[in-house]
Amino acid sequence: EFHELDKNLYQEYLSKFFNKFHRHIAYGTAGFRDDALYLEHICLRVGIFMGLFAKVDNHKILGIQITASHNPIKDNGIKVSDFDGSMIRPELEKQLEVFVLDPNLDNAVAELVKILTGIQGFDNKNQGMVFVGQDTRPSCPKLVDLIEQGLKSVGTLVRKTGEVTTPMLHHNVWFFNNFPHNLSRSSWTEQFTASYFNTYWTFFNEFMTELGFKKKNDEHILLDLSNGVGGVRIGPFKEALQQYYNLDLINDTEHRLLNEQCGAEFVHKSQDYPVHSIEKIKSYPDISKVRVVSYDGDSDRIVYFLPRSDFKQIDLLDGDKMISLFALYFKKALEKLQTKVEAVNKTGLLNVDLKPSEWVIGMVQTPYANGSSTIYLRDQLKLTTFFSPNGVKNLHPNAHKYDIGIYCESNGHGTFLVKEKKTAELEKFYHLRTEDFQGTPENLQVLKEFLHEVKQLYRFIRVQNQCVGDSITNMLCIEASLATLNMTGQDYLNLYTDLKCKNSKVTIRDKSKLKMSYSEDIVQEPKEIQDKINAIVAKYPGSRAFIRPSGTEDIVRIYAESSDSAQVDTVINEIKEMIFADKTVN
Ligand code: G16
Secondary structure (H helix, E strand, C coil): CCCCCCHHHHHHHHHHHHCCCCCCCEEECCCEEEHHHHHHHHHHHHHHHHHHHHHHHCCCCEEEECCCCCCCEEEEEEEEEECCCCCCHHHHHHHHHHHHHHHHHHHHHHHHHHHCCCCCCCCHHHHHHCECCCCCCCCCHHHHHHHHHHHHHHEEECCCCCCCCCCHHHHHHHHHHCCCCCCCCHHHCCCHHHHHHHHHHHHHHHHHHHCCCCCCCEEEEEEEEECCCCHHHHHHHHHHCCCEEEEECCCCCHHHHHHCCHHHHHHHCCCCCCCCHHHHHHHHCCCCHHEEEECCHHHHHHEEECCCCCCCEEECHHHHHHHHHHHHCCCCCCHHHHHHHHCCCEEEEECCCCCHHHHCCEEECCCCCHHHHHHHHHHCCCCEEEEEECHHHHHHHHHCCCCCEEEEECCCCCEEEECHHHHHHHHCCCCCCCHHHCCCHHHHHHHHHHHHHHHHHHHHHHHHCCCCCCCCHHHHHHHHHHHHHCCCHHHHCCCCCCCEEEEEECCCCCCHHHHHHHCCCCCCHHHHHHHHHHHHHHCCCCCCCEEECCCCCCCEEEEEECHHHHHHHHHHHHHHHHHCCCCCCC
């Protein structure tokens, strides 16, 4: 029984999807994504699916975000959040695709219910609840309505949150389900937006105050919001950040120009200035004191760049640089904390059983990671590095394996995860104050220094949104790291020197013909393609290149890197020509 489901409308979308527009729509790198015209049926089905899944828990919530992130404005997409605020668990991801593609709804529901029955708590009589957010695309309201219809048709409650960034949606699911509070699902309204700001800003503000950080009048941060939903939500952060930085916004309100020659994807792929903002960038008196920060359309990705004085090129600080900075921050913080633990234990004022030197920091990267970053992390910082297939959904679980797992794609999508047990070990000291102890001035000083280190590390961890990559919290963590390590933008750039690299793309007849290895950088079928790529790369010693079908766009990506930029172009062009000419894929 599907209550409130407009049967006529449902039939209309169903036949449109399976006849006129039918093509293989898959749950890709970040959920379903396509031209918004093809998503009506999918939204109804995702609503029904999530409405049934929500019946696993009568008190918790799930989340759905309507966004196509970095894609052009005509596209849209669906990202779904599990009860813990991260992307939906892998076993249900496959099921969601099967569910959407089954022409017979009753059949699809029967199969799904069988699977859900195996999940503890599931009861068809439960009433689930799902938060539905959206970005600024014109196609969003209609798609949100269809999701809502799907959810309600199986008796699940819906709360539409309006325009929110994707990480805000995930945050709210995580916060509501995992934090002690006495609010009911239906009274969770005002708290929705306030909780996001309060959670992260409180810890950042404490961190910077404790550091004694003072605003530098000649320094400027220019924030490029890709004309996306970040512009709608940045307000409270912009206002609050002014006490520490001169912060200006660009590409924050022209939503019809979403992702058009601006934002993280554009800057990362073109390695160029956001086109319409160049005059604004040039207007600063001392360009060497300016750093530009670019978010993507739904504010889950971030890259920084430093303008050059000739304004011809930029110095990009991508996702690899960001996690290298976090790795350096954590490594130094743990080392320092270890010495403070040893010192405080000698005072007899406290008996601290923390062993920060034993915490394992693991770095998770993809084949798109610049080779120099991996050398820096592995050989210089001596950290464990692990390679995972592209897509945050793949990196995230791998990062969970370490005490501190730090992951990011070069395009700026990532975060760090700290084991809850470790965070709790630090939290024990968070409310202690030196004033409440008695001892010699020397011992009290040692205690004070220990408490400073342990609390700062705890605060830093709490500044980060650990559900998914988040432009806002990553920006706060980058700034907190730079401030602690006393680094300028130039120092950040100089952590290591990037190999020259390029991301290009090519369209082929059917990208699903390419079968890839686990890490997605080797073509297993058709094998001749990989042989030809190997032959091209072998001609240019020191270069590396691979191709990979995109999971968000109808294209094949080509990546190449080398110490020589002309060589990068040659390798990319030769691979492109080879693909055009290849009869197996074209
Ligand atoms: C999404 C994913 C990212 C991925 C990107 C491009 O980002 O969340 O993990 O790197 O797509 O993926 P692909 O190379 O498969 O096209 P976003 O920001 O668009 O959601």
